[in-house]
Amino acid sequence: MHIFTKTNNYLPKGVSIMNLLIVESPSKAKTIEKYLGAGWRVIASVGHVRDLVPENGSVDTAHNFEMKWQIMAGKEKQIKLIIDELKKADAVYLASDPDREGEAIAWHILDILKAKKVLTGKKVYRVAFHEITKKAVLAAIENPREIDQNLVDAYMVRRALDYLIGFGISPLLWRRNLGKSAGRVQSVAVKLVVDREREIESFVPVEYWSLAAACNAHGAKFNASLVSANGQKIEKMTIGNKEQMDAVLSHVGVPEIAATVIAIDKKKTSRRAAAPFTTSTLQQEAARKLYFSSKRTMSVAQKLYEHGLITYMRTDATNLSADAVNDIRAYIGRIYGDAFVPKSPNIYVTKSKNAQEAHEAIRPTHFDDAMPNLSGDEEKLYNLIWKRTIACQMTNAEFDSVAADIENNAHSAIFHAVGSTRTFDGFMRVYTESRDDDADAAESKLPALSVGDAVVITELTPEQHFTQPPARYTEASLVKKLEELGIGRPSTYATIMSTIVDRGYVEQDKQRRFHPTSGGWVIAAYLAKYFNELVDVNFTAKTEDTLDDVSNGKQEKVAALRAFWTPTESMIDGARGIKTTEIIDEINHVMHHHLFPDGNDKCPKCGGKLGI
DNA sequence: GTACGATTTAATGG
DNA sequence: AATCGTAC
Numbered sequence: 001m002h003i004f005t006k007t008n009n010y011l012p013k014g015v016s017i018m019n020l021l022i023v024e025s026p027s028k029a030k031t032i033e034k035y036l037g038a039g040w041r042v043i044a045s046v047g048h049v050r051d052l053v054p055e056n057g058s059v060d061t062a063h064n065f066e067m068k069w070q071i072m073a074g075k076e077k078q079i080k081l082i083i084d085e086l087k088k089a090d091a092v093y094l095a096s097d098p099d100r101e102g103e104a105i106a107w108h109i110l111d112i113l114k115a116k117k118v119l120t121g122k123k124v125y126r127v128a129f130h131e132i133t134k135k136a137v138l139a140a141i142e143n144p145r146e147i148d149q150n151l152v153d154a155y156m157v158r159r160a161l162d163y164l165i166g167f168g169i170s171p172l173l174w175r176r177n178l179g180k181s182a183g184r185v186q187s188v189a190v191k192l193v194v195d196r197e198r199e200i201e202s203f204v205p206v207e208y209w210s211l212a213a214a215c216n217a218h219g220a221k222f223n224a225s226l227v228s229a230n231g232q233k234i235e236k237m238t239i240g241n242k243e244q245m246d247a248v249l250s251h252v253g254v255p256e257i258a259a260t261v262i263a264i265d266k267k268k269t270s271r272r273a274a275a276p277f278t279t280s281t282l283q284q285e286a287a288r289k290l291y292f293s294s295k296r297t298m299s300v301a302q303k304l305y306e307h308g309l310i311t312y313m314r315t316d317a318t319n320l321s322a323d324a325v326n327d328i329r330a331y332i333g334r335i336y337g338d339a340f341v342p343k344s345p346n347i348y349v350t351k352s353k354n355a356q357e358a359h360e361a362i363r364p365t366h367f368d369d370a371m372p373n374l375s376g377d378e379e380k381l382y383n384l385i386w387k388r389t390i391a392c393q394m395t396n397a398e399f400d401s402v403a404a405d406i407e408n409n410a411h412s413a414i415f416h417a418v419g420s421t422r423t424f425d426g427f428m429r430v431y432t433e434s435r436d437d438d439a440d441a442a443e444s445k446l447p448a449l450s451v452g453d454a455v456v457i458t459e460l461t462p463e464q465h466f467t468q469p470p471a472r473y474t475e476a477s478l479v480k481k482l483e484e485l486g487i488g489r490p491s492t493y494a495t496i497m498s499t500i501v502d503r504g505y506v507e508q509d510k511q512r513r514f515h516p517t518s519g520g521w522v523i524a525a526y527l528a529k530y531f532n533e534l535v536d537v538n539f540t541a542k543t544e545d546t547l548d549d550v551s552n553g554k555q556e557k558v559a560a561l562r563a564f565w566t567p568t569e570s571m572i573d574g575a576r577g578i579k580t581t582e583i584i585d586e587i588n589h590v591m592h593h594h595l596f597p598d599g600n601d602k603c604p605k606c607g608g609k610l611g612i
Numbered sequence: 613g614t615a616c617g618a619t620t621t622a623a624t625g626g
Numbered sequence: 627a628a629t630c631g632t633a634c
Binding site: 024025161173488495496 | 618619620621622623624625626
């Protein structure tokens with residue numbers, strides 16, 4: 001097969017040379033076909049077209065990890081379309097996405113075309129563009145390259161590894177009836193939920209007390225909290241019970257208490273807008289603001305994308321095209337005024353751990369005033385994306401913050417009061433990101449205070465608190481955690497959530513927070529005992545390093561797979577040889593009270609409840 | 613009614 | 627060393 005590195009012109013005027021260009025998404029194909037015009041046919045592969053045969057032996061571990069591929073269900077149609085059009089064409093441009101999976105799609109298509117022997121006399125080019133503009137597409141066509149075999153090899157390592165883990169471990173679970181499936185991604189997701197539940201169970205709440213003071217100065221009311229009593233610094237956990245609170249109160253006095261401002265600290269602070277949406281942050285924010293599930297968010301986003309209203313919704317990048325930034329800045333200036341347009345565009349660095357950056361951030365495609373006519377869900381999500389995108393290119397919000405120390409005139413207690421006033425809206429005029437902890441520092445006003453001012457403490461409110469266990473994961477916070485760990489991809493976050501529910505490992509309560517089921521406890525305990533390395537959160541990170549090495553040609557594919565498979569195979573063999581009774585003992589020992597909450601049997605080892 | 617074969621991974625796309 | 631669905 002010959003891949004030429006030099007193309008003939010992309011649109012020879014009046015000459016009907018036919019060029020075929022293949023992309024992944026049909027709606028992208030439609031757009032690009034318009035850009036290229038006569039002489040070009042643009043066809044979508046509609047994602048991957050070929051995959052491992054879903055049966056045992058598709059990765060031959062005994063023979064250099066040779067892989068058995070098959071055309072995916074329903075994709076024969078696309079292949080036939082590509083071949084039919086190719087027959088009429090002189091050249092084919094493989095323009096799948098510029099990332100690892102996209103390179104693999106190009107390779108698979110080329111491999112299929114070679115096998116079908118339909119490339120005789122045809123030129124083949126690999127082209128890549130990062131945005132769907134006429135300029136970018138034409139530039140890509142002018143600068144074709146060959147398929148990057150290192151990147152394809154990295155894909156194959158990733159693909160083989162996922163298969164070997166999933167198809168290696170799952171059958172062990174069926175035999176013992178411990179679960180339906182295991183995998184590099186889903187099993188870590190389950191582990192995270194189980195680990196969190198264990199943290200919650202072992203959490204011992206600690207009592208602490210706070211003392212709030214209602215204050216009055218110059219006829220204005222405000223609140224302060226105790227930070228020092230009888231010369232002792234009072235921190236969050238200092239007052240541990242009612243007796244200690246009473247002791248402290250004896251030093252503070254009984255309202256009304258005469259006091260004085262002894263220190264003032266004034267500061268100007270500012271707050272930056274959040275980065276534009278990625279798949280993960282869109283799912284998080286749509287959950288917090290609209291109460292959408294990950295699945296619902298993605299299916300609504302899909303519709304907006306198909307309507308041509310937003311850019312691609314499966315992305316891990318936060319960058320915006322230069323054209324979009326210009327349009328957004330013009331819009332902000334027109335609607336909100338120049339004070340809301342930063343001197344230079346705000347730039348957001350993509351911080352996702354293994355971002356592939358094949359796409360832009362999720363943003364509206366155009367920025368005129370006309371609001372499209374949309375269904376309820378579509379309108380809500382589009383509005384959210386609209387506001388977030390506009391806000392991300394607006395100036396900072398500015399605040400004046402004041403902190404005051406107030407001492408009682410008996411010099412035995414000091415209170416601290418804080419106030420914050422927004423002096424310039426900036427991006428907050430349009431949009432503010434929600435937070436998971438609703439400790440969202442609400443604006444609080446203080447009257448104008450100076451050192452020496454008289455203050456009257458009119459009321460003291462002692463309050464009992466207990467430290468709180470960490471919160472159970474929601475879909476949004478679990479997706480966020482997985483992304484931080486570099487586990488899973490934008491295209492899979494929503495399906496990971498359904499997989500762990502469908503497999504019966506976790507369930508969602510009324511507030512849609514994840515709890516492990518007894519099956520979830522079992523599988524987590526089993527995997528932690530016999531496959532700990534594979535479900536360790538660092539495993540995927542290490543794997544990504546290996547994949548990077550393969551992409552860069554620093555490590556060879558077969559060597560990388562062998563390094564992974566040798567220990568994994570012995571783990572699988574080891575687990576296969578373990579007697580069921582041993583597994584039951586192990587799981588019972590770790591998990592007895594979750595497995596058999598209503599059982600009566602006592603575990604001989606620890607006196608806990610025992611089942612089976 | 614019994615025997616037997618399939619079950620399973622993650623990541624593209626809609 | 628389980629369970630479910632399908633073929634016989």
